[in-house]
Amino acid sequence: QVQLVESGGGLVKPGGSLRLSCAASGFTFSDYYMSWIRQAPGKGLEWVSYISSSGSTIYYADSVKGRFTISRDNARNSLYLQLISLRAEDTAVYYCARVRNGYNYQNSYYYYMDVWGKGTTVTVSS
């Protein structure tokens, strides 16, 4: 079945680094854009980044631009998120998700995440 499994979370000190991974299975990974979304404790959802199917197009939220790097390895069916210069406010559950996007018959852009992983927890604390 279609599945996404995140890993790599943990406790890290402010200013530290971490690399998150997301293993995909049950679908042709290389056909899909992918995204990272996070949720701070007791807070709402925040989109972090997306990467196109080939890896050639990447977008980041302003809150992580310059500190986080999204990448993918289509041969390994894996998505990654490199986190550096971590701050307390980066503490969150990080989800990876499969993206569906394009233009509909009314020429409106559609973008949504149809498959989500269970998430991996990143805690930034001294």
Added chain:
Amino acid sequence: QSVLTQPPSASGTPGQRVTISCSGSSSNIGSNTVNWYQQLPGTAPKLLIYSNNERPSGVPDRFSGSKSGTSASLALSGLQSEDEADYYCAAWDDSLNGYVFGTGTKVTVL
């Protein structure tokens, strides 16, 4: 700070109809399609409605979405206890070049 505004809470008794609003702007809801996600307690979000009013396979037709101008709404008909969850609207934002989520609405079944 979320750019899509939702009421923090909504409630109803079993069988009732509950509606959740989502207010945005011309750069997000006004230009692009709206999606809704359901997050049950302690679980990952799940896609509930996509492209304004489409339901993924397996989502009951008790859930419906609509969009008008720069606002959207999610309706839950025939409310059930298992509908207790947080609900988020979301859309692509052309000005931010990013995906924006609503502030979230907690639905309680009384």
